[in-house]
Amino acid sequence: MGLFFVMMVPLANAGDDLPPPSHGIQYPLGWQDWAVLAVSHRTDNQTLRVILGNDTAIRAARSGRINPWPDGTILGKVVWKKRPLKDWSEAMVPGELVHAEFMLKDSGKYRQTYGWGWARWLGLQQKPFNDGPQVCISCHEPVKERDWVFTDPATFPKRP
Amino acid sequence: MGLFFVMMVPLANAGDDLPPPSHGIQYPLGWQDWAVLAVSHRTDNQTLRVILGNDTAIRAARSGRINPWPDGTILGKVVWKKRPLKDWSEAMVPGELVHAEFMLKDSGKYRQTYGWGWARWLGLQQKPFNDGPQVCISCHEPVKERDWVFTDPATFPKRP
Numbered sequence: 619m620g621l622f623f624v625m626m627v628p629l630a631n632a633g634d635d636l637p638p639p640s641h642g643i644q645y646p647l648g649w650q651d652w653a654v655l656a657v658s659h660r661t662d663n664q665t666l667r668v669i670l671g672n673d674t675a676i677r678a679a680r681s682g683r684i685n686p687w688p689d690g691t692i693l694g695k696v697v698w699k700k701r702p703l704k705d706w707s708e709a710m711v712p713g714e715l716v717h718a719e720f721m722l723k724d725s726g727k728y729r730q731t732y733g734w735g736w737a738r739w740l741g742l743q744q745k746p747f748n749d750g751p752q753v754c755i756s757c758h759e760p761v762k763e764r765d766w767v768f769t770d771p772a773t774f775p776k777r778p
Numbered sequence: 779m780g781l782f783f784v785m786m787v788p789l790a791n792a793g794d795d796l797p798p799p800s801h802g803i804q805y806p807l808g809w810q811d812w813a814v815l816a817v818s819h820r821t822d823n824q825t826l827r828v829i830l831g832n833d834t835a836i837r838a839a840r841s842g843r844i845n846p847w848p849d850g851t852i853l854g855k856v857v858w859k860k861r862p863l864k865d866w867s868e869a870m871v872p873g874e875l876v877h878a879e880f881m882l883k884d885s886g887k888y889r890q891t892y893g894w895g896w897a898r899w900l901g902l903q904q905k906p907f908n909d910g911p912q913v914c915i916s917c918h919e920p921v922k923e924r925d926w927v928f929t930d931p932a933t934f935p936k937r938p
C-alpha cells in the first residue's frame with residue numbers, strides 16, 4: 619500500500635506546466651529563445667508579429683532552402699495587438715499577447731495537412747486552439763505554392 | 779628564418795571578417811541568434827524593427843530588472859525598410875536592411891555616455907557608423923528616465 623502511494627506521486631519536472639496539445643501537437647519547448655526569421659505588421663487586423671524558427675528552420679532560411687522547408691522545421695509566429703509607444707507615438711509596438719502559433723514540418727506524419735502540423739496556443743495562459751487545422755490551412759491557401767508559408771525570411775548580415 | 783615566416787602567417791578564424799569598430803566598440807558576435815525583446819513599426823520613417831537581447835538582457839527583461847538595465851546588457855535593434863508582403867498586401871514586412879545598432883551597458887566604462895556604449899553598423903556590409911555617440915544619445919533623450927531605452931520588452935508566455 620505504501621509503495622503504491624509513492625508511485626502515484628509524480629516527480630516535478632519541466633513538463634508539468636506544459637500547456638495541453640493543440641491538434642494533437644505537443645507544445646514546443648523553449649521557443650521563446652529561438653532566433654528571428656522576420657517581423658510583420660498586419661494593418662488589416664492591427665497586430666504586430668515576430669516570426670521565429672527552430673535551429674532547422676534558421677539553417678534552412680540562411681541557406682535559402684525553404685521551398686520546401688526541410689522536415690524538422692518549426693516556424694513560430696507570436697502575435698500581439700499593436701499600441702503606440704508612449705515616448706514615440708509614431709512607433710507601433712507590442713501590446714496584449716494574442717497567441718503563439720506554429721507550423722511543424724514533417725512530410726510523412728502530416729501528409730494529410732500538406733506536410734505541416736498546425737498548432738496555436740492562445741493568450742498568456744497558452745490555451746490550446748483545437749478548432750481544427752482547416753482553420754489555419756484555409757488562411758494559408760494563398761501561399762500554397764510557397765510551401766504554405768507566408769514569411770519571407772528577412773535579410774540579415776551574415777555572421778562573421 | 780623558416781620559423782619566423784611561419785609565425786607571421788595568421789591562422790584563419792571567426793574574427794577575420796569582423797566589421798571594424800563603431801565608436802571604438804567591437805562588433806558583437808552572434809547577435810543574429812539572440813532572443814527577441816520586442817518588435818516595432820516606426821510609421822514616421824517607414825521602418826520595421828526587431829529588438830534583440832544578449833543573455834544578460836533577456837534575463838533582465840524576464841525578471842523585470844530593466845531600470846537600470848544590468849551591466850553586461852547588450853540590446854540590438856535591427857532595422858529594415860518596410861514593404862508590403864506580395865501575398866497579403868495589408869502586411870508590412872522587412873525589405874532592405876538599413877542597419878543594426880547596439881546599446882552596451884557598462885556603467886563604469888561608458889560613464890560619460892550615460893552608462894551605455896552606442897554602436898551602429900550600416901547595411902548588409904555592416905559598415906561602421908562613426909559620427910559620434912551624440913547622434914544616438916540626442917535621439918534617445920526622451921527616454922533618459924527609462925535608462926535611455928525606448929523598448930518595452932514585449933509580453934511573452936513564460937517558458938513551462
